[in-house]
Each structure stands twice: as C-alpha cells, then as structure tokens.
Amino acid sequence: MRILFVEPPKDFWFIMGQYIPPPFGILALAGYIEAHNDSVEIEVVDCQAEGLDWDGLRRRIESSQPDVVAPSGLSTSNAYVVLRAAELTKKVDPGIMTVVGGQHFTALVDEALRAYRCIDFVVRGEGEMTLSELVDAVEGRGLLSEVKGLSFRKGGEVIHNPDRPLICDLGSLPYPGYHFVEEHMKTYYFALMADKNTPFAIVEGSRGCRHDCSYCSQWGFWGRNHRAKSPERIADEMGRLREEYGSRFFWLTDDNLGLGERTSDLCNEIIKRDLYDVTWFCQARCDDIVRNKELLPKMREAGNTWMLLGLDSSSSEILRSFRRDGIDGSKAKGAVDLLRENDVFSQGTFIIGHRSDSHESIEALRKYADWADPDIATFMTLTPFPGTDIFEVAKRRGWIEDWNWSNYDMVHAVMPTERLTREEVQEELYGCYDSFFGSWPRRYRGIMSKNPITRRTYQYLARQAIMTGLRKLF
Numbered sequence: 001m002r003i004l005f006v007e008p009p010k011d012f013w014f015i016m017g018q019y020i021p022p023p024f025g026i027l028a029l030a031g032y033i034e035a036h037n038d039s040v041e042i043e044v045v046d047c048q049a050e051g052l053d054w055d056g057l058r059r060r061i062e063s064s065q066p067d068v069v070a071p072s073g074l075s076t077s078n079a080y081v082v083l084r085a086a087e088l089t090k091k092v093d094p095g096i097m098t099v100v101g102g103q104h105f106t107a108l109v110d111e112a113l114r115a116y117r118c119i120d121f122v123v124r125g126e127g128e129m130t131l132s133e134l135v136d137a138v139e140g141r142g143l144l145s146e147v148k149g150l151s152f153r154k155g156g157e158v159i160h161n162p163d164r165p166l167i168c169d170l171g172s173l174p175y176p177g178y179h180f181v182e183e184h185m186k187t188y189y190f191a192l193m194a195d196k197n198t199p200f201a202i203v204e205g206s207r208g209c210r211h212d213c214s215y216c217s218q219w220g221f222w223g224r225n226h227r228a229k230s231p232e233r234i235a236d237e238m239g240r241l242r243e244e245y246g247s248r249f250f251w252l253t254d255d256n257l258g259l260g261e262r263t264s265d266l267c268n269e270i271i272k273r274d275l276y277d278v279t280w281f282c283q284a285r286c287d288d289i290v291r292n293k294e295l296l297p298k299m300r301e302a303g304n305t306w307m308l309l310g311l312d313s314s315s316s317e318i319l320r321s322f323r324r325d326g327i328d329g330s331k332a333k334g335a336v337d338l339l340r341e342n343d344v345f346s347q348g349t350f351i352i353g354h355r356s357d358s359h360e361s362i363e364a365l366r367k368y369a370d371w372a373d374p375d376i377a378t379f380m381t382l383t384p385f386p387g388t389d390i391f392e393v394a395k396r397r398g399w400i401e402d403w404n405w406s407n408y409d410m411v412h413a414v415m416p417t418e419r420l421t422r423e424e425v426q427e428e429l430y431g432c433y434d435s436f437f438g439s440w441p442r443r444y445r446g447i448m449s450k451n452p453i454t455r456r457t458y459q460y461l462a463r464q465a466i467m468t469g470l471r472k473l474f
C-alpha cells in the first residue's frame, strides 16, 4: 500500500511575518507508520516548501498513484484546504481512499462525514495508532469496526467506533519522519524568529495541558493530563535535526512549557550536548515565569530567545470567564520585565471580542498592552473553535455570524459582542495594532535595538506588512 501525506497549498499567517513550517503533524504520522506498518510505502508532499499550487498537487497525486491520501489537519482555518485536497484526490481517482484528522474534524466528525462525500475516514484524536490500525484493516489484517478512534460511512450510516485511549508514553513514539522531507529541510524558515537563512524545525515536547482555558481547543483534544517527552529525548531530537539537516531554530510545540524542573533539565541537556548555535521558541504562562525567574538565565544560555505569553485581557471578569486563574496584570508585567532583563524576546497575546467588550473596554486593553509593553503584542479576536466551550455557548445562543472556517484564524472577527457589531470588533482589532505599533518611541526603540530579533521584527513592521495585511481583511 502507498500513502501520500499532503500538506496542501494554503495561506500563511501574515501576523507572524514570513515563514515556511515543516508539516509536523503528518511527519509524526509518517514516522509512526514507517515504524509499525512494514507493507506501506510513504510519500510526503509539502506544497508550501515545493511551491505547488492545486494544479501541481493534482499532478503529484496522479504521478504518485497512492492508495491513500492523508492531508494534514492542524487548525480549523485549514478545514477547506483539507477538504479541497480530498476532493481533488477523488477527481483524480475515486478509488483512492481519503483520511482526514486533527482538531477540527475530530470536533465536527459527524457533520463532516455527512456533508463531504470526498472524505472516506476521519481519524479522531491522537492519530498515530488509529491510522496504523486503519491501514492494517484495509490490508485485511483486522476489522474496521474494531479500530478505536475511527469514524466512517457504511451504507447510508455514519459509524463512530469507540474513542481510543491516549498513548501513555510519548517516548515510545518513533522520531518524527523528517527524512520524508529531507530535500526541504533547508527551505523551512521563520523570518522573524530566526532569519530567512536559518533552517527551522518543529520539535514536539508534550501533548495536552493541565489548564482548561475556555477558548482553547487543546485540552479538549489531548486531554488535561499533560504527557511529556523526557528532556533527554527532546534534546536528542534537536541534536539530530541539527546534525542531520542543519536545523538551528526550533519551535517547541508545548502549549505551556511549564517552567520548572523539567525545563531546567531540558536546558541542562541542550547545554550538555553543546548545541551552542541553536535557538528556540516556547510558550509559557506568566505566573510560571514569575515563579521560576531564577531559571531564565539558564534558558537563555540554552538558546531560548523568544517566548510567547498569553496576557489576554486587562479585565479580571474576562480573565475569569476565560478560566485564566493565576494570570493578572502584575504577573503579566512582571514576566515581560523578567524576559527583557534576560534578553529573551517577549510576544504578548491579547484577545478582543469577548461578549462583554465595548469600545471602552478595548481601549482599556490597548492601554494595558502599552503598559505591559511586551516586545511585540499580538492582538487576536475571540474565535469559537469547534470543540471548545466557547463554541458550544456561541452556537447555542446564535452569536456566530461567520461560519466560513477559513476565517477562524483569530484575525477575522466572526462574532459580535453585546455592544459591538462584528465589523466594529474587526475595526477595533486594527485599532489595537495601530495603537501599539504606531507608537513612535516603541518603533524607534525596536529598530535601534541591540537585540537582532527585535530589530528584525520592527523592520518588518516598519514595512507596514501587518497593517497592510489587516486592512485587506475588510
């Protein structure tokens, strides 16, 4: 059997500048299938890295003649490109099996299988074992009805097999299949976070999160039990990527690195391996940063140059309704200051469009962002991702005005608030970027900064790339 994993052509998220990311989700799956399904031949086509459009992808499917096409899921905003890849596959040959997965199709599995005949199978939740057993069943070594985590159509009916328990030990997973995209490894880059000439790779440190922020689809998908790879394993993955492909900038996928002993051990491992020229990005909570401030110099020494912090809101009611216990103004400001003292670039994210938001409350948020003063602020609209509590409430109460999944990228407003129309929320988002980055002292400080990341980021902003992108949304 031959499986073609596909990263379809799609737009990049302009807020973060220019980048080409490795399609980590399907590389993890490809690595697992290679290790567990001897009979399978694997190919990965990455349309971003190869510069392929839809016609190019059609030609690749034709020439590869796969038995199965499996497009990468990632986010709700990619739902249509996944469907388009499945549809294209069926046009090339209706006999090719299509399998989709990831957060969006897991949350809306029933609707997806009923509405889109181009999808044969949905793998719900964690993909590795379910896909592997699906392959076995299709090859006659098992029954479809016994593959946990699988949904499909049978006759006129949609069948949902029972859920699959999560893999207990992430260390048991094979190394991700980066060798399937070996020829592109020098093509992957993240211009702002490293630079265009620094090969970029994604390293998965853990799955799941112990927190349960109401807008986040992660904890519902992976569960609240946080499963982590060991520090040795993570550093080994970094080391191998460095050695085999020259990767020197890593994005750690952990939703919350949870600064503490594990992070300290990870830094020790990186330092021990003498990965002196690598840098890395992570996401962390500001309360953890403040609590573990003594760890920051070691993190910087180990190459951590950029940290993303969810600062969210200045309103304690909104923070409470997001279930952001432990986050407040003093932690936010404290964390940003500590990162600056330790020469780590801080990206603070803020959310507008809560049901209670008004022009005044968003103005207060702008002032808060200005005061907290992260190196960059990323303002986002509250987006009801399927699978979240917010989605369920918003759907039930009829708040969602825009059902175009491509717009679920947190820069399109898809819901109004009690006091603002959807268009006003969108206009306010523009106002937030304009107020933060329009500040001349901040721009001057950025462009003149000694820190190359800060300089690069503000040069990108100075070219008005974000503002132009945002304006085009109207």
Ligand code: B12
Pocket: 010, 011, 012, 013, 016, 021, 022, 023, 024, 025, 026, 028, 029, 070, 071, 072, 073, 074, 075, 076, 077, 078, 099, 100, 101, 102, 103, 104, 123, 125, 126, 127, 128, 131, 202, 204, 216, 217, 218, 251, 252, 253, 254, 255, 380, 385, 386, 408, 409, 410, 411
């Ligand atoms: C790295 C990352 C990025 C990178 C790019 C990654 C890439 N590969 O292209 C960048 C920075 C570019 C990015 C951009 C965006 N991202 Co992002 N990103 C992540 C992050 C941190 C890690 C993704 C990852 O590799 N995870 C590990 C892999 C193994 O998990 P996975 O992809 O889910 O795949 C597993 C299963 O889902 C399933 N599966 C997935 N696809 C498929 C397909 C098949 C066929 C099968 C069988 C199974 C399957 O099997 C896999 C193995 O178990 C996640 C958070 C997280 N920790 O996962 C957010 C996350 C995916 N991003 C998110 C969002 C919203 C975005 C953006 C819209 C921007 C934004 N506002 O943040 C853009 C969209 C860009 C675009 N056009 O694609 C949200 C998605 C929420 C949602 N429900 O839609 C997440 C969950 C963050 C969050 N906490 O909310 N992102």
